Amino acid sequence: MHFAQPLPLQSGASLRDYMLMYETYGTLNADKSNAVLVCHALNASHHVAGEYEGQPKSQGWWDNMVGPGKSLDTDKFFVIGINNLGSCFGSTGPMHVNPASGKPYGAAFPVVTVEDWVNAQARLADELGITQFAAVMGGSLGGMQALAWSIMYPDRLRHCVVIASTAKLSAQNIAFNDVARQAILSDPDYHGGDFYEHGVVPKNGLRVARMVGHITYLSDDDMAEKFGRKLRDAAEEGDYKFGFGVDFEIESYLRYQGDKFSEYFDANTYLLITKALDYFDPARAHGGDLAKTLSHTKAKFFLASFTTDWRFSPERSQEIVQALISNRRQVTYAEIDAPHGHDAFLLEDQRYMNLVRAYYEQVWNDINKEAAA
Numbered sequence: 001m002h003f004a005q006p007l008p009l010q011s012g013a014s015l016r017d018y019m020l021m022y023e024t025y026g027t028l029n030a031d032k033s034n035a036v037l038v039c040h041a042l043n044a045s046h047h048v049a050g051e052y053e054g055q056p057k058s059q060g061w062w063d064n065m066v067g068p069g070k071s072l073d074t075d076k077f078f079v080i081g082i083n084n085l086g087s088c089f090g091s092t093g094p095m096h097v098n099p100a101s102g103k104p105y106g107a108a109f110p111v112v113t114v115e116d117w118v119n120a121q122a123r124l125a126d127e128l129g130i131t132q133f134a135a136v137m138g139g140s141l142g143g144m145q146a147l148a149w150s151i152m153y154p155d156r157l158r159h160c161v162v163i164a165s166t167a168k169l170s171a172q173n174i175a176f177n178d179v180a181r182q183a184i185l186s187d188p189d190y191h192g193g194d195f196y197e198h199g200v201v202p203k204n205g206l207r208v209a210r211m212v213g214h215i216t217y218l219s220d221d222d223m224a225e226k227f228g229r230k231l232r233d234a235a236e237e238g239d240y241k242f243g244f245g246v247d248f249e250i251e252s253y254l255r256y257q258g259d260k261f262s263e264y265f266d267a268n269t270y271l272l273i274t275k276a277l278d279y280f281d282p283a284r285a286h287g288g289d290l291a292k293t294l295s296h297t298k299a300k301f302f303l304a305s306f307t308t309d310w311r312f313s314p315e316r317s318q319e320i321v322q323a324l325i326s327n328r329r330q331v332t333y334a335e336i337d338a339p340h341g342h343d344a345f346l347l348e349d350q351r352y353m354n355l356v357r358a359y360y361e362q363v364w365n366d367i368n369k370e371a372a373a
């Protein structure tokens with residue numbers, strides 16, 4: 001969807017002309033009360049579920065969660081996925097032409113924040129005639145967006161679903177993000193962000209950035225179980241190669257993930273999105289008081305965390321829960337004992353899926369009660 005009206009950004013800059021890519025699943029009911037917005041995380045997009053016709057490897061990033069008969073049931077709900085500004089999956093980003101220069105934005109694309117994304121999403125909802133969502137939902141960075149919706153537009157969502165997320169990143173998280181950014185910024189092919197004009201891609205930087213990030217998404221136990229100290233292509237005697245190539249299975253896996261990522265993701269997008277993660281801290285405006293920040297929210301909340309997620313640990317979700325309880329908000333919280341680290345929010349875990357399914361049954365019942373009243 002094209003927007004010609006300028007979008008003011010938190011940085012003081014603005015986007016005067018931009019596109020937002022989105023997909024919908026299910027059917028919007030007559031009073032438009034069954035709409036659910038699903039916000040995406042770092043390397044995902046508006047393609048939440050299903051496959052594109054003739055493309056068997058195009059499965060949506062949350063296909064195990066969203067669809068007919070699934071936890072977020074598209075036989076009942078009208079689900080919307082929106083690709084965030086600055087991304088590389090169709091919405092206006094650094095690779096698109098800057099109207100002011102006639103060249104790709106590159107490094108000139110303005111820094112965007114979670115709050116900027118939410119404002120853009122609200123404009124798209126306006127165009128669709130949706131004045132209030134049944135729920136806004138997201139995991140990780142998507143959970144930050146859902147939380148921001150509850151703060152910025154308290155009357156525009158009835159339920160807020162925040163999974164494996166936080167109200168602000170820890171210093172350690174910011175540090176990991178900066179190491180990843182430095183890998184890209186120091187790649188000679190980056191060319192100060194204007195690599196498009198040079199016909200190159202800073203693949204080495206992207207590879208390392210992805211490797212660093214991927215390590216943080218897995219738990220130590222999960223990595224030990226999957227890879228341990230297994231050797232790959234070892235000598236006949238099973239000895240080390242005594243060099244700086246790939247000896248261990250984990251090295252091979254990380255390099256594979258890095259190579260794959262560098263083929264489809266944009267380097268400037270990676271910088272923008274990780275910086276948006278770093279900047280998110282809605283309580284900053286209230287002296288760090290999260291309870292005060294959430295005092296004007298009106299939604300009901302569902303939060304879930306995973307015991308082995310050390311990047312977005314259960315303690316971070318519990319901070320949000322306590323702040324909501326102090327404001328007497330209705331909140332449901334689940335801490336799930338899963339071995340997969342942060343990636344658990346994307347994986348199939350029957351307990352997790354059943355909890356989300358049960359919560360959306362409650363959301364559905366609320367919709368029907370209001371319709372009958």
